[in-house]
Amino acid sequence: MDLTEVLLTEGKTIQREAVLELETLDYRFGRFRITEKSPVSLTVENAGEGKLILKGSTQLEVSVPCARCLEPVAVRLDIQLDLEMDAEDKDYIDGYNLNVDQLVHDEALLIWPERVLCREDCRGLCSVCGQNLNKGSCGCEPADLDPRMAKVLDIFSKFKEV
Numbered sequence: 001m002d003l004t005e006v007l008l009t010e011g012k013t014i015q016r017e018a019v020l021e022l023e024t025l026d027y028r029f030g031r032f033r034i035t036e037k038s039p040v041s042l043t044v045e046n047a048g049e050g051k052l053i054l055k056g057s058t059q060l061e062v063s064v065p066c067a068r069c070l071e072p073v074a075v076r077l078d079i080q081l082d083l084e085m086d087a088e089d090k091d092y093i094d095g096y097n098l099n100v101d102q103l104v105h106d107e108a109l110l111i112w113p114e115r116v117l118c119r120e121d122c123r124g125l126c127s128v129c130g131q132n133l134n135k136g137s138c139g140c141e142p143a144d145l146d147p148r149m150a151k152v153l154d155i156f157s158k159f160k161e162v
């Protein structure tokens with residue numbers, strides 16, 4: 001996005017729609033595909049003393065695997081940009097050009113959900129055979145919570161109450 005006009009005039013404000021070229025988001029150890037995006041409507045104000053004030057918003061939809069069953073989940077990210085920036089910020093400004101993609105990318109990572117689940121009660125994968133348990137059970141013995149063991153624990157906790 002061309003900032004020439006706003007960079008050269010103190011007090012100047014411009015409003016633009018910037019089209020995102022961003023196709024993926026890199027977060028921690030993964031790269032996630034953006035499945036939906038809309039243009040960013042952005043206001044940039046030259047606040048004087050080499051400061052720019054940026055405001056804008058956009059929405060992205062990213063495909064992220066469920067933390068339990070690994071099925072892709074469409075995650076909606078509501079990006080709100082509201083920041084003050086140095087006019088010589090090399091991370092985002094190259095000459096007179098604002099790198100809107102980078103700005104949106106970095107903001108998206110800040111609001112990235114802690115844990116993505118396809119649904120609250122996702123049953124995950126069988127730890128023995130890897131079957132997706134949302135699609136039916138596999139008949140394996142559950143490795144961590146054997147029903148007989150659960151009963152023992154139950155008796156044990158009753159015993160303690162006495």
Ligand SMILES: [Zn+2]
Nearest residue numbers: 066069118122
């Ligand atoms: Zn799931």
Ligand SMILES: [Zn+2]
Nearest residue numbers: 126129138140
């Ligand atoms: Zn299994």
